[in-house]
Amino acid sequence: MKTYNIALIPGDGIGRDVTGAAWQVMQAAAKRGGFALDGKRFPWSCAYYLETGAMMPPDGIETLRKFDAIYLGAVGWPAEVPDSVSLHGLLLPIRKGFTQYANIRPHRLLPGVQGPLRSDGFDILCIRENTEGEYSGAGGRVHSGTANEVAIETAIFTRAGVERIMRFGFEQARARRKKLASVTKSNAQKHSMVFWDEVTREIAKDYPEVEVSHYHIDAMAARMVLAPESLDVIVASNLFGDILTDIGAAIQGGLGYAASANINPDRSAPSMFEPVHGSAPDIAHLGVANPIAAIWSGAMMLEHLGERHAAAEVMSAIASVTAQGIGTIAGKDRTETITRAVLAALS
C-alpha cells in the first residue's frame, strides 16, 4: 500500500486541538482511498522551548526533510514566549528552509456559512510569496534610545524570487478562470514594486491565455470587500499577501475557515500545511476550536500528495457538514461534534 510519511507538529494552544481533528479525518480519507498516512508527532512548541531553550532541536530542519509533507497546527504562546521566538524559531525557518515559496490560501464561502459581506459569490485563490520581500529580516537601528533614533527595515526582492512566484501564479490561473491580479504599490514604492511589475509583465508573455491586471494594495484591499466576485487568482508579496489573505479569511466568515499550504513547487523539500489561524490561547483546550480550517488544510495536503480523489472527498464532506449548519456559528459546536460530523459524511 502506498504510504506517505507525514511530520505532525501540533504546536501550541488550539493548534493541538485542531491537528488531532484534522488527522482523524485525513486517516479516514486514506483508508477509503487505499493509501496510508504514517504520522510522526513532534512536540516542538512553546512548551518545548520552555523546557529546552529552543523551539526545535538544532537538527530540526534536517529531521523534517525526509518527510513527504509537514502538517502544522499553530505555534505561539505570547504570554510566556515572545512571537519573535516562537515564529522565528519554527514556522518561518521551515517556510524559508524548505523554499516553500508559494503560500496558497483559498477564499470562498462554504455552504451554510454567513460571511460579513452582503455579497457571497466569490472564489479567490491568494498566492503569497513566502520567502523574501518585506519579511526578509534585513534592517537595524542607529542612535538607540536617543531622540535621534532611526529604525530601518529593508524589503529585498530577487529576480529569481519574483519570477518563480509569478510563474506559479500563472500556472494556477491557467488551471482556473484564467484571471490573474498582481498586487503592488508601485506608485509609492518605486524600487521594489516597479521591479515586481516589470517581472510580472515579462512572465505574462508566456501565458497569453491569462488575463492580467495590476492593482495597488490599497485598491485591492478595498476590492476584496466591495467586489470579491470579480477576482480569481491574486499574486502578492509576502506582506501584501499576508494582509490580503486575512481579508480573504474575514470575508469567508473568519479564521475558522481559512486553510493554507506552504508549497515547495519543485518538490525538492517537503511542503507544509497549516490553518491560517493562530494558537488562540484564550480558547485553547476547551474543545471549542473550529477544526474546519485545519481539515481543509489537510485536504490541501492530500491534493499535494497526489491523492486528488481523497482530497475532493474531504472537501465534499466539509461542505455537507456546514450545509447542515454544523460548524457555521462561532463557538456553537464543539471541535468533536464537527469532526464527528465530517467523519460521518465521509463514510
Next chain:
Amino acid sequence: MKTYNIALIPGDGIGRDVTGAAWQVMQAAAKRGGFALDGKRFPWSCAYYLETGAMMPPDGIETLRKFDAIYLGAVGWPAEVPDSVSLHGLLLPIRKGFTQYANIRPHRLLPGVQGPLRSDGFDILCIRENTEGEYSGAGGRVHSGTANEVAIETAIFTRAGVERIMRFGFEQARARRKKLASVTKSNAQKHSMVFWDEVTREIAKDYPEVEVSHYHIDAMAARMVLAPESLDVIVASNLFGDILTDIGAAIQGGLGYAASANINPDRSAPSMFEPVHGSAPDIAHLGVANPIAAIWSGAMMLEHLGERHAAAEVMSAIASVTAQGIGTIAGKDRTETITRAVLAALS
C-alpha cells in the same frame, strides 16, 4: 470679516468636477457663518505637466506656503503621465514639504448609504503617518536586467516621526471614545515595527485615560471587516494606514464617501484637504462623480480653520441629503443634483 486664503488645486479628471462642487458648498457655509473664503486656483495637473514639463512650477511649494489651507481634488492621468510623475511631482511633495504628518480619514456610514457589510454601527478615525516609513523612497537595484537582479526598498522610521504621530493619535483618542489601536507587524518586521511598538508604549504613559491595543496589520485588516464597531482611533504607518483607509472607504460604501485631511498639527505650514478617491479618468467630466467625499473633506478644512459650527452645518447637510437617498447609489445622481441638494439643505 475674517477671511481665509485657500489654494485650490482641482487637478485632473473628476478632481475638477468635485472641487467645483465642494467649493460651492464651502462658500455657502462661509456666507452663513459670517466669514470669507478667498480661493486662488492653481492649474497644476497632468495637463499642466504636458504643457510645461512639471506638475507645478519650481517655486510651487513656496507659493502654497502663504495660504491658510490647500484644497486638492485629485491628480493623475495614467494613460498620458505615469503615476510616478503625477504623484511624486505634486501630491507627495506637498505632504512632505509641509510636514503634513497626520493623514486623518473618518470612516462611518452616512445615513441612507448601504455599505458592503451586514454590520453598520461603526465610527472609526484612521490616522496615517504621512511623511516617512515605507514610502520614504529609499532603495535601489543591483545587477539590473540580469538573472541575478535584486531590488530593495527601505522603510525608514525616526523617533521624532513616530512620536509625533502617536501623540497626535492619543490626542484624538482622548477627544473621542478613548480607545487607540496601534497597528504594526512586529512579529515579522523586527526592526521598524518593534521600534514603533516601543515608542507607542512610551507615549501611552502620558495618556493613562486612553485604552491602547496593539494589532498586527493582517489581523486589523480582518477586524475592520468582521468587527468594525469595536474600533475607535487607529494609528498606523504610511503603508499600513494607506491600506486600512481603503478598507475603511470600502466599508463606508466606497470611495465616494471617503474624506481626508493631511494635517500639519504645529500649523507651521498649511494643511491639505482632499477626497481619498483618484481622478477616475473613465468617468471624468461626465458630471457623474459623487462629490460627497470632496464636500466632507471641505468640512474637515473648515473645522481645521477653526470654523467648527460651519463644518458641523456642512456635515448635517450631507447627512440630510443622503438620508433622503440622494447620492447613495453609485452613478444614480449627477454631481450637480447632489451638490444642489446639499446647498438646499444648508440654507
